[in-house]
Amino acid sequence: MSIKKEKIFHGIPVSSGFARGPVFVYQPYLPVISERVLKPDDIDSEVERFRRAVRNVEAELRELHQQVGREMGKDFAEFIDVQLALLTDEEVLNETERYIREQLRNAEFAYSQTLKGLTVSGRAAQVPFFRERFADMADVSARVLSVLLGDNLPSIFGVKPGSVLVAHQLPPSDAALLDPAKVAGIVLEAGGKTSHTAIMAKAKEIPAVFGADAILKMIQEGDEILVDGYRGLAILNPSANRLKTYEAEIKREQRRRASLKALVEEAPVTLDGKMIDLSANVEFLIEARQAKDNGARGIGLFRTEYLFLARRRPPTEEEQFEIYRDVAELFRPFPVIIRTFDLGGDKVIPGYTEANPFLGWRAIRFCLDDIALFKNQLRAILRASAAGNVKIMFPMVATIEELRRAKLVLEEAKKELRKEGKPFDENVEVGVMVETPSAAILAQQFARESRFLSIGSNDLTQYTLAVDRGNERVARLFDHFHPAVLRLIKNTIDAAHEQGIWVGMCGEFGADPMGVVLLLGMGVDEISVVPGLLPETKQVIRSIDTGVAAEVAHQALKLSTALEVERLLEREVHHRFTKLARSLHAVKGAGGE
Ligand code: PEP
Ligand code: MG
Helix, strand or coil: CCCCCCCCEEEEEECCCEEEEEEEEEECCCCCCCCCCHHHHHHEEEEEHHHHHHHHHHHHHHHHHHHHHHHHHHHHHHHHHHHHHHHHHHHHHHHHHHHHHHHCCHHHHHHHHHHHHHHHCCCCCCCCCCHHHHHHHHCCCCCCCHHHHCCCCCCCCHHCCCCEEEEECCCHHHCCCCCCCCCCEEEECCCCCHHHHHHHHHCCCCCCEEEEHHHHCCCCCCCCEEEECCEEEEEEECCCCHHHHHHHHHHHHHHHHHHHHHHHHHCCEEEHHHHCCCEEEEEEEEHHHHHHHHCCCCCCEEEEEHHHHCCCCCCCCCHHHHHHHHHHHHCCCCCEEEEEECEEEEEEECCCCCCCCHHHHHHHHHHHCCCCHHHHHHHHHHHHHHCCCEEEEEECCCCCHHHHHHHHHHHHHHHHHHHCCCCCCCCCCCEEEEECCHHHHHHHHHCCCCCEEEEEHHHHHHHHHHHCCCHEEEEEECCCCCHHHHHHHHHHHHHHHHHEEEEECCHHHHHHHHHHHHHHHHCCEEECCCCCHHHHHHHCCCCCHHHHHHHHHHHHCCCCCCCHHHCCCCCCCCHHHHHHHHHHHHHHHHHCC
């Protein structure tokens, strides 16, 4: 309870659940560096002040290395080694000292001038790949400057257990490092429902609300916040009454979740007996285990780019092989669909910018421009295919040529492995992610050259409606029920079936109960969702008759607006899917206000 005045922020519900805790504000650090001229007598002590700051940061980083390694695994701690190397780089240290002595300037000014000089001289730009070290360099220099200036440095690792992270924006690379045991909830001013940060929050089962406009301006030291991830509410300093209502609802929600767990052993079968392959979307091995525990019948989407983002460097073939193999073994005989790197868009290493990242150097385009990196990944996936039922999927394909070129690289990888005598599945299936309007319109042609198709509704919606999936200003225009999107989904499903191949949905459309109604009505074979939503999605599947759903889908496809589709779905679910309506009511009942 708080005596401060309650304030409600209406945002976008991104990750369901409730959270309550003290606010932890996370903001990028923007040091204010002033230039000071030193007296000759002060030079030695200034140099010593600089050295001490570097020593302090070194100790801090070593401690962080231990902490991250302990809490999140060795792999995640690796980027700290890189930062330590940058921190203690002789050239930077000597050049800063020289600057202090010869230019008679204060340490923070000398240090920042040295780093600027490095960037301009291009030495920093020569480090391999994606200017990846810029991000680390920026982190390291912020640490050193904060010590010199006596500022508190916000760090994603500095979250006090049980607090709610509030920020303007959070890149997916930072979100990947969040520890769900520590962060109770997330509230962002920016971001959209299907941004990759949103997907990360869902995957980690951290309740989250994005688009909470101007919340940072209202936050004061010691504030408490309540996150309602069902309705998209962030309630600053909730009143005693509000807390009382929510306490009852949180208990109801816990009971509902516990009852869903009982569904783990049940089959994902519709009321009329159609078995749906219900699988999971994962990023890390730990999630794959969680998916297995929640009854997944395979991995429908393994987003591999996080192996890259978490390390801030390309993972080696061996590192990838071990992870892919472990997941394949875990799920054998069920399939594990490994998607090749979908880097770019909002999943870039900080420091790399493009004018239109979602229309730029992303996913398959990026991989086809870096054959060595791409082939390395394909070799790792192929090798893992010897350990289980592994399939390969290419993201953001827009042209048939891209698919053909990617397959040629795959053939080269196979040839190399044969020569080296390394085993793999010669018949490994290759599929395409249908997530560009081009691929959905040409689904027939893509289906002829693929073994399966998997629809990525997040990007398909973004590209069809020309709405940035991560921009809160246009979030209300992002609607996967738009009839234009539905028609592309239908075209893709029909095209796959005409060619005799299976088709799945791995976008967030499949995590929406109303989306499941339409998908089953359109005849989809597989649905893949984040591990935490598996029981809920199974319950939805088990409440649907595909014949009735087909009639609803047929009507929906004739409508003109997303709102008309949503109204139709609500009406039809209420009247014709009573079992589903009951379970949806239970979910809604868990909401606040
Ligand atoms: C999609 O675009 O729907 C999808 C599943 O891929 P991602 O969200 O990783 O872009
Ligand atoms: Mg996508």
